[in-house]
Amino acid sequence: MKRNTNWLLAAVLLIGGLCMAGSAAAQVTLEVMNPRGEIPPPKTLGISPRGGNLDGKKIVLIDNGKYGASNFLDALADMLKQKYPTATIVMYPKPAAQTITDLPKWYPTVKQQGDLFVFGVGD
Amino acid sequence: MPGVYFTTTEFLDDAMSAAKDRGMPGIRTLALPADKYYVARANKQEVRPIVEAFFDKMVAALTRPLTAEEAHPDQARKQVESANIKVTGKDLLDASEKVNDLFLDNHWADGLPIVPPTPELVKAMEAGTTRSPKEVLGQVAPKNGTATVEKIAINSVMAGAKPEYFPVILAAMEGFLDKHYDLTHVVASTGSFTPVVIVDGPIAKELNFNSGIGMLGHGWRANSTVGRALQLSLLNLGQTWPQVNFMGLTGRLEAYTFYTFAEDTAKSPWEPYNVSQGFQAGDNTVTVSSSGNPVIFGGGAVAPWTAQGVIDQVVTQIRNRGVVWPHAQKHILVLHPDCAVELANHGYTRRSLQEYLYEQTRVPYEKLAKEVSFGQGTEEEFIRASIADGRIRPDRAQIFLDNLKPGGRIPVVQSPDDFHIVVAGGSPGYDLLFTYPGTNWAHQTKKVSGATLTKAGH
Numbered sequence: 001m002k003r004n005t006n007w008l009l010a011a012v013l014l015i016g017g018l019c020m021a022g023s024a025a026a027q028v029t030l031e032v033m034n035p036r037g038e039i040p041p042p043k044t045l046g047i048s049p050r051g052g053n054l055d056g057k058k059i060v061l062i063d064n065g066k067y068g069a070s071n072f073l074d075a076l077a078d079m080l081k082q083k084y085p086t087a088t089i090v091m092y093p094k095p096a097a098q099t100i101t102d103l104p105k106w107y108p109t110v111k112q113q114g115d116l117f118v119f120g121v122g123d
Numbered sequence: 124m125p126g127v128y129f130t131t132t133e134f135l136d137d138a139m140s141a142a143k144d145r146g147m148p149g150i151r152t153l154a155l156p157a158d159k160y161y162v163a164r165a166n167k168q169e170v171r172p173i174v175e176a177f178f179d180k181m182v183a184a185l186t187r188p189l190t191a192e193e194a195h196p197d198q199a200r201k202q203v204e205s206a207n208i209k210v211t212g213k214d215l216l217d218a219s220e221k222v223n224d225l226f227l228d229n230h231w232a233d234g235l236p237i238v239p240p241t242p243e244l245v246k247a248m249e250a251g252t253t254r255s256p257k258e259v260l261g262q263v264a265p266k267n268g269t270a271t272v273e274k275i276a277i278n279s280v281m282a283g284a285k286p287e288y289f290p291v292i293l294a295a296m297e298g299f300l301d302k303h304y305d306l307t308h309v310v311a312s313t314g315s316f317t318p319v320v321i322v323d324g325p326i327a328k329e330l331n332f333n334s335g336i337g338m339l340g341h342g343w344r345a346n347s348t349v350g351r352a353l354q355l356s357l358l359n360l361g362q363t364w365p366q367v368n369f370m371g372l373t374g375r376l377e378a379y380t381f382y383t384f385a386e387d388t389a390k391s392p393w394e395p396y397n398v399s400q401g402f403q404a405g406d407n408t409v410t411v412s413s414s415g416n417p418v419i420f421g422g423g424a425v426a427p428w429t430a431q432g433v434i435d436q437v438v439t440q441i442r443n444r445g446v447v448w449p450h451a452q453k454h455i456l457v458l459h460p461d462c463a464v465e466l467a468n469h470g471y472t473r474r475s476l477q478e479y480l481y482e483q484t485r486v487p488y489e490k491l492a493k494e495v496s497f498g499q500g501t502e503e504e505f506i507r508a509s510i511a512d513g514r515i516r517p518d519r520a521q522i523f524l525d526n527l528k529p530g531g532r533i534p535v536v537q538s539p540d541d542f543h544i545v546v547a548g549g550s551p552g553y554d555l556l557f558t559y560p561g562t563n564w565a566h567q568t569k570k571v572s573g574a575t576l577t578k579a580g581h
Binding site for chain 2: 026027028029030031032033034035036037038039040041042043044045046047048049050051052053054059067068069071072074075076078079083095110111115116117118119120121122123
């Protein structure tokens, strides 16, 4: 009986092995090409140094023109004036519908308006 | 200048992606809760609790000293894309399925099955053009991936395009990459704008583009796979993905194939559309534009219509939109052949129809909006600013200036040329109006060239 069992086990292993060998032989490898383009990395910049507090600072609030941003920034201006009475609030909205090529000319003008900026609300 | 940037939770990934793309990944950003902000922003009182909740965080972001990483971030390294990839399966179907899973997991596919882009298939695709695989067509927004002929070929294989179509795909990509096509807006905006792709010339018939009944539908390999090749090329070369940096809120209605069709020059009573764009009759061209959801006019097979009635409906539709970014607006009116022939029988040429539309859609000065969308001030102020900075061309400016007064009628576009009239559709058919409400130009026509497998397009 034990001998028969061994034969049976051997047969199962043999058949199993053959099946595995068969499936290994039938394996298919596809070589495919990457569809993505290389991206030249931009120069990475740090952000501007900061410290201290908002007392006496000139804070520029930039409305990006999206609906409701003016309400958000108006409420923010109220709170800034209340909590930092010596700070000056400058509302400096982003010009309407600037073209992409125009924006680089506009952004440097923000710096002339004050010490710090808050931009919102992006979507 | 120290600053802080407010966005919302739904747009935080998009904001950080854009900051990284522009070389300032450390910009301090605060994300308002989207589910609360978009409802509360309607008035100052309702939005105040959100301001209060974020006030201290904003102050901290404006004043907290920089970390070393914020002050001196590591320089971004070139994103090295893997070379060819080997995928093994128990059989061809299994391997193909694994390729599909891999590509979708990597955000390299669109959700429908792709054809695995093997080097052999890509080489066959490249054989459709005389152009070198290494030729660079440009950088694709928003991440500025480099578009080579080879990379576009890979995406075209994935889309199921035939090599014969490849020169058309390349010409369309040249249109998208033109500096006067605002690709960033088209591929990223919340507006879910869809490119419009119009093939003109003998190559359209040779490649069996559909320009008749069902021209925007399924069943024509050229329409479907040329559009899909462009979609995949933009997705993979510009590297956009929904909810990350493609923020189209509904997604595009023609997400997989764009609005891709051919003009029916044989049934048109007028010269081919591309001739109106300065090309020669017989030239093969692709026009790429962009649109919100198109508006359908006419009666089709179920209701009577008149050609003049269709045009009147088009005029009403456009005039009711008002003056929206007149410096950049363009309208593509696709007339089905019967309607175009009827208009021609009534004496309209393409040019006279353009002029009619230009005149009839002008908006009374008194109806100019008091507030411009996405901006500040009145519509009149916006138009005057557009004249001052040259967006409205000097040769058209006087027409606007003369009409910015009571009793004046303001054009909705710069000139009659901004009404693009194309003939396509069935018999019976409907008429379509494609309008792109973007603030920049997004319309280009490019000549097909370099074809090796077709009689046309060499």
